[in-house]
Amino acid sequence: MKKLLTAFSLTLLIAGCNATTAEKPTSLQAQYEVALKNAQAAVEKAAAVDGEWRDIRWKKSKKRYLPSAIKAAEAGDYKKALELLEIATFQAEAGYKQAMEQKNAGPRF
Amino acid sequence: MTKLTKRLGPTALALCIGLVLSTQVSAADLEAGKKIAFDRSKGNCLTCHHIDGGTLPGNIGPPLIAMKSRFPDKDKLRAQIWDATAINPHSIMPPLGRHRILSEKEIDLVTDYIYSL
């Protein structure tokens, strides 16, 4: 009985997973593709004003949100990819904003 | 009079519940807040502040003691932690919330912990 149950729940699980991968991927993937473009543009914009933060894509960073997002998407995990892109975009935009706010920074003794 | 009590009743009740809820910070939450505050890759408050129980504290900012008397209003304490530069644009203290160095939940935990000092 117990075996049956686990088998049953397993099939359910698999079915459930299949259902999500069968139905949602196009929309998630499409979302991802848009988000990736946005993130990349935001990162370039921050880099252009020397405002890029450490963990977006620098090779020695342990986090590397942008390349990690691309990796996650390649592995089919669009949900994770979208989460990582959200962070990368936030950091890029904040870095750009910071650089703009600091434009007139100078000595103050 | 009856009108007033009718009006005040629910407010007082809400206030009471609020108070009870806000003062009831579990020991586990305090411990979690402390961990975040001490962790170098999280709050890293010890880099700049003395906190009782922390090793090798820096002395850039004031020691974090008797916080309730310095910040009777806990929201103000949270605001200082969330973005010190809103209060002093030149502050060296990192904007822990504004730059998402900590999550909102983590800021809450740290605030509760610091408030207990």
Next chain:
Amino acid sequence: MKKILTLLLSAGLVATATQAVSSPEEDLEKFRIYYEQRFPGVQLDDFGNGPYALDVNKRLQWESMEEFPPYEDYVDKGREIWETPFKNGKSFASCFGKDPSKVRVKYPHWDSKTQQVVTLEGDINKCLKENGEKPFGWKKGKIAHLGAFLGYEARGQRINVVIPDDPKALEAYEEGKHFYYAKRGQLNLACADCHVQYPGHRVRGQLLSTGLGQTTHFPVFRAKWQKAAANGDGMGTLHRRYGGCNGQVRARPFKAQSRQYRNLEFFHTYMSNGLEINAPGYRE
């Protein structure tokens, strides 16, 4: 509408114009006076000893370290590099002149031909390439050993960076200056936040040095770098340190010898004009 725009624009222009840019000489004077007033007991040259100028205990530890300085071997290695001829028979002397004690003090400098700041490391690798040799890595190893030797030979001479009256040179200086004072990275910290506002204070266990004198002893032997190196070589260049201080605040470090870091070095070294060269140094 257009009128309003031009009005606004000209107002903006006026605002930036009145925020007159101070000259390098004025910057230097204010910078030095600030530290001298803040640390009245410290002799000018002593600022080149970083944290050890500011704390008696640290100084004692450091002085015992200096009895058998760990950088000595690397000065010797640097001398060897200087003296070893290239495959074409020439040597570094063909690029820098025969006297190794006259090299360090020329850097960094503005090169009017290429319209950029030239550093010692830049010229070391330029010399290698021009002579058909493989250039050194930028941040550590041979480039730092040779730098240590040239610094050692120049000890006692004074930093003398010249900012020529050339708008492009001034622009480079201004960019370096801005770099030092602008907050950056997720932690939102400027170099000046730590080294101008809080020298003498501790971040965790480390005592913050003054911006004044911060470049006189480079390349430097750092115990921390020594620990991280498989071969125990703790030597590193100024740009290696810049990268470290940028990464710490969670800003993306720039490449060693990037325009940004060369211009920073230009400003940063100029601020220590008149101080004694005391390279190579030892630091924690």
